Every structure is written in structure tokens, then in C-alpha cells.
Amino acid sequence: MQRLHPTEKGILPTTRFFPLAAAQQNLKRLLVIRLIVFTCQFLALLYAWLILSLDLSYIAISTVMAVVVAVNAGVVLRLRKQVSISNQVFLYHLLFDIAALSMLLYLGGGANNPFVSFFLVPITISAAILPWKHTWLIAALSLLAYTVLLFFYQPLDVLMPEAMDPMSHDMEMANEEWGISLHILGMWFNFLVSAVLITYFVVQMAEAMRGQESLLNRYREENLRNEQILAVATQAAGTAHELGTPLNTMAILVTEMAQEYEGNEALGQDLRMLDTQLRACRQSLKELVSRADFKRNGSGQATDVTHFVEMIWDQWRLLRPEVTLDIQISSPGESPAILVDVTLQQAVMNILNNAADASPKKVELMASWDGSYWSLSVRDYGDGIRGELMANLGSGIISGKENGLGVGLMLTQASISRLGGQIDMHTHSQGGTVIEIRLPYDTRMAS
Numbered sequence: 001m002q003r004l005h006p007t008e009k010g011i012l013p014t015t016r017f018f019p020l021a022a023a024q025q026n027l028k029r030l031l032v033i034r035l036i037v038f039t040c041q042f043l044a045l046l047y048a049w050l051i052l053s054l055d056l057s058y059i060a061i062s063t064v065m066a067v068v069v070a071v072n073a074g075v076v077l078r079l080r081k082q083v084s085i086s087n088q089v090f091l092y093h094l095l096f097d098i099a100a101l102s103m104l105l106y107l108g109g110g111a112n113n114p115f116v117s118f119f120l121v122p123i124t125i126s127a128a129i130l131p132w133k134h135t136w137l138i139a140a141l142s143l144l145a146y147t148v149l150l151f152f153y154q155p156l157d158v159l160m161p162e163a164m165d166p167m168s169h170d171m172e173m174a175n176e177e178w179g180i181s182l183h184i185l186g187m188w189f190n191f192l193v194s195a196v197l198i199t200y201f202v203v204q205m206a207e208a209m210r211g212q213e214s215l216l217n218r219y220r221e222e223n224l225r226n227e228q229i230l231a232v233a234t235q236a237a238g239t240a241h242e243l244g245t246p247l248n249t250m251a252i253l254v255t256e257m258a259q260e261y262e263g264n265e266a267l268g269q270d271l272r273m274l275d276t277q278l279r280a281c282r283q284s285l286k287e288l289v290s291r292a293d294f295k296r297n298g299s300g301q302a303t304d305v306t307h308f309v310e311m312i313w314d315q316w317r318l319l320r321p322e323v324t325l326d327i328q329i330s331s332p333g334e335s336p337a338i339l340v341d342v343t344l345q346q347a348v349m350n351i352l353n354n355a356a357d358a359s360p361k362k363v364e365l366m367a368s369w370d371g372s373y374w375s376l377s378v379r380d381y382g383d384g385i386r387g388e389l390m391a392n393l394g395s396g397i398i399s400g401k402e403n404g405l406g407v408g409l410m411l412t413q414a415s416i417s418r419l420g421g422q423i424d425m426h427t428h429s430q431g432g433t434v435i436e437i438r439l440p441y442d443t444r445m446a447s
Contacts, residue, residue, distance in 0.1 A: 026129055027085060030093060031075050033125070037118055038068060041104060044115070057107050057154065064103045071096060091134050094122040095141070102145040110153025111146060111184055119146055119191065123198050132207070139195045146191055150184065243285060251278050273321075280318045301342075305374050306335035309367050312348055319349070323356045323363055330368040338374060339442050344419060347412040351378045351435050354409065358382030359432065377436040384427045 045061060048054040075093075098119070105113050119142040126138040258271045303311075309327060316325055329335075355363045359380035366377040416423050421439035428434050 024079060024085070026090070027075060027079060027093075030090075030125065031072060031079075033121060034068070034072055034097065037101075037121065038065065038072075041065070041115060054156065056156070061104060061107050064100060064107070068100050087130055087134060090130060091126075091137075094126055094130075094138055097122050098138070098141055098145060102149065105145075105149050106153050108154070109156035110149040110151075111188065112153075112156065116146060116149065116187070117191070119143075120195065120198065123195050127198050139198075143192060143195055146188060150188060243281070247278060247282050247285070251275065251282070254278065276318060280315075302337060302339055304335040304337050305329075305367050305369055308338065308340055308345075309365065309376075311345065312352070312365070315345070315349065316352060320353070320356050323360060325352070326362060326364045328364065328366045330366055331370070336369050336374060336441060338439075341419070343415040344439075347415040348376060348378075348437070350409065350412045351437070355380035355382075355433070355435070373438050373440055375436055375438040377434055379428060379432055379434045381432040384431065384433050 042065065045056075045058075045065075048056060049058065101115070101118055105111070105116055108115075110116075123135070123139050123142055126135040130138075254271055254275050258268060258275070261267050261271075306329065309329070313325065313327060352363060352365070355378050359382045362381060364377075364379040366379075368375050368377070413423055416437055416439070419439060421437055424436045424438065426434055
């Protein structure tokens with residue numbers, strides 16, 4: 001079995017999505033902000049038409065506003081559906097806001113229009129919820145639009161600086177030298193500084209808050225998983241004590257039956273198989289009790305990868321003799337030395353048992369290593385794991401099998417994480433599921 005490439009794992013390129021509830025709320029807030037800005041612009045347009053009787057391109061301005069209303073109506077319809085909203089979609093919404101505001105300002109006096117400060121709104125929104133790359137793009141485009149509107153626009157006499165203060169000599173000198181007033185230039189510089197400050201500092205603060213929230217969520221999940229593991233361990237200790245008596249009784253009965261039906265070869269073979277299974281169960285119970293003092297006696301056992309795989313094979317053929325286990329060593333050279341503990345062996349056995357349940361005829365186990373890590377990959381030939389279960393397996397008690405207990409993979413995930421390793425689960429391109437364990441050579445247990 002060759003190592004799978006990302007494209008062979010069935011993993012498609014993904015886009016980072018907001019949690020559904022947060023995305024819906026952010027889109028609603030964006031709609032409210034648009035409504036407020038649109039209302040201010042509409043009232044200003046009515047004032048210019050009815051009170052000031054200004055000569056504006058009312059048809060063009062009304063067309064732009066109609067497009068804004070149509071887009072907002074589309075947002076309302078989208079909010080009624082439970083669909084995921086990516087960062088890219090939110091970026092497109094903010095780019096549309098910049099384009100619409102630029103058109104309205106172009107038709108209404110350019111950078112002289114007091115609504116030019118609304119360019120800060122999409123910058124602030126982007127800084128609060130989008131990655132920094134998107135925020136810098138929004139800030140750069142807003143600044144570019146502001147700069148272009150300094151020179152290209154449909155003039156509006158009532159907004160021209162000389163109409164506000166025709167006696168200002170400094171302003172007249174600035175108009176002759178720069179083509180724009182010092183007041184407008186100062187507004188542009190203020191916008192530049194504000195945009196940079198918002199983009200830099202608000203992005204950092206927002207990322208810090210998101211990072212803190214992510215750590216808190218991870219801490220809660222780990223605590224919940226640890227509580228579940230503790231509950232399972234407590235129940236397992238009591239169950240181990242209770243199972244000792246019935247296992248001993250069954251072992252005695254099997255021995256007596258073997259002696260009584262010594263001449264029946266077929267029944268004798270079944271009884272020997274049953275005796276082997278009972279011995280394995282009793283050994284597992286003994287190991288369960290001895291593991292309580294394992295951490296005090298030592299943090300691991302020194303061995304090598306090949307020998308560890310042979311240990312897995314010896315235990316596996318006793319528990320699941322009906323399943324063919326195809327073992328492959330994919331890395332050349334001498335098998336590296338590793339440090340393992342008994343919980344790692346149990347974790348691998350859990351994965352193999354799950355694979356055998358999904359693929360009763362054949363399971364593949366591949367070992368490999370590099371300069372820093374060694375890995376074990378288990379592949380089955382079953383139907384694979386449903387997508388909704390794939391995202392949650394290992395985080396809690398959940399099972400993809402009809403009669404599964406749902407604790408095996410959770411305990412495996414906890415053991416591998418405690419040993420400093422990682423688990424990767426994906427669907428094989430030719431069918432079945434692949435689970436890969438990747439571990440450092442020195443798997444010291446966390447204190």
C-alpha cells in the first residue's frame with residue numbers, strides 16, 4: 001500500500017466557513033448597516049431634490065440605489081435558508097458596498113461629499129470578522145476609490161470648498177496649485193490614517209479574541225472528553241472485577257467439555273478456539289489492572305517499529321483469527337528505535353477492530369518512518385464513514401456501527417494525543433477508510 005497523496009484521500013479543497021449561527025448573524029448585521037446607510041443617502045437625495053433643487057443625475061443615482069435594494073432583497077432571501085457563508089462571500093458583499101458607494105459619490109460631488117467617510121464602514125466590518133488579507137484588500141480598494149474621487153467626479157457647486165468659504169486665500173492658492181483644497185486633502189489624509197489604524201489594530205484585536213475563543217472551546221471539548229473517559233475508566237474497573245468470576249467459570253466448563261468430548265475433532269477445534277479467546281480476555285483484564293501503576297513504573301517500553309508491529313500481530317491473530325491482516329513496511333533501512341506504552345498498543349488494536357468490523361475479510365496495516373516521526377496506517381475495505389460522523393469521530397462517544405459502543409475511537413484519540421501524536425482519517429480513493437497514526441519516536445506521557 002503506497003502512501004496516499006492529498007488528492008487521493010478524497011479531501012477536496014475547502015474554504016474556511018464561519019459557524020452557521022455566527023455567519024447568519026453577521027449577514028443580518030451587514031443588512032442592517034446597509035439599511036442605515038441607504039436611508040441616510042436617500043434622505044440626502046430627497047433634500048437635494050425638494051429643498052435645494054440641485055442639478056443632479058437623479059436617474060443614474062436612482063438606478064444605483066435600485067441595484068442596492070435588489071441586492072439587499074437577495075440577502076433577505078438568503079437569510080431564510082440555512083446555508084453556510086464563507087469568508088469569500090462576505091468579501092464579495094463588502095466589495096459590492098465599496099463599488100455602490102463609489103458610484104453614488106461620483107454622481108454626487110466626489111470626495112467633497114460628506115458621505116465619503118462611509119468608506120470606513122466596510123473596512124471596520126472586514127477588520128472585525130474577516131482574515132487580515134481580506135481586510136488589507138478592502139482598505140486598499142477603499143483608499144483607491146477615495147483617491148480617484150478626488151479628481152474624477154460630477155461637480156456639485158454646493159459642495160465645492162469655494163462655495164463654503166469664498167474669502168479663503170489659502171484655499172484659493174491650494175486650488176490653483178493642487179487642483180483640490182487643503183481641506184479636502186486633509187480629509188483624505190485623515191481617512192488614510194484612520195483606515196490604516198483600523199485595519200492594523202482592529203484586525204489584531206479581533207484575531208486575539210477569535211484565538212482566545214478557539215482555545216476556550218478546545219479546552220471545554222478536552223474537559224468533556226476527559227470526563228467521558230474517566231466515566232468509562234471507572235465503569236471498566238468495576239466491570240473488570242465482575243468479569244473475573246464468569247470468565248473463570250467458562251474456562252473450567254470449556255476444559256471439562258474438551259475432556260468429555262475428546263473424540264469429537266470438530267467440537268474439540270471449536271472448544272480450543274473458545275479457550276484461546278477466554279485466555280485472551282483474562283489476559284486483557286490482568287493488563288487492565290496492571291496499567292494503573294504503569295505510569296509510576298515507567299513512561300514507556302523501548303523497542304523498534306518492526307518489533308512493535310509483530311507484537312500487534314501476535315495479539316491480533318488471537319483475537320480475530322478469521323480476518324486476514326496484511327502487514328507492510330514501506331520505509332527502507334533499519335527499523336528505528338521507539339518508546340511506546342501499553343495504551344498505544346490498545347489504541348492500535350481498537351483501530352484494527354473497527355477496521356475488521358467494517359471489512360471482515362481483509363485489513364491492511366502499513367508501518368513507515370522518517371527523520372522525526374513514525375506512523376501506522378490501517379486501511380479497511382468497507383463502505384467508508386459518513387461525512388457527518390467523520391467530523392465528530394474521536395471527540396465524544398459516537399459510533400458509526402449499529403451495535404457500536406462509540407468509545408473505542410474516543411479512547412484512541414485521547415491516548416494518541418497524550419503521547420504527542422496525531423490521527424488522520426480519510427476515505428481511500430479506491431474505497432474503504434484509512435486511519436493513520438503519526439507519532440514521535442519518544443512518546444513520553446504527559447505528566
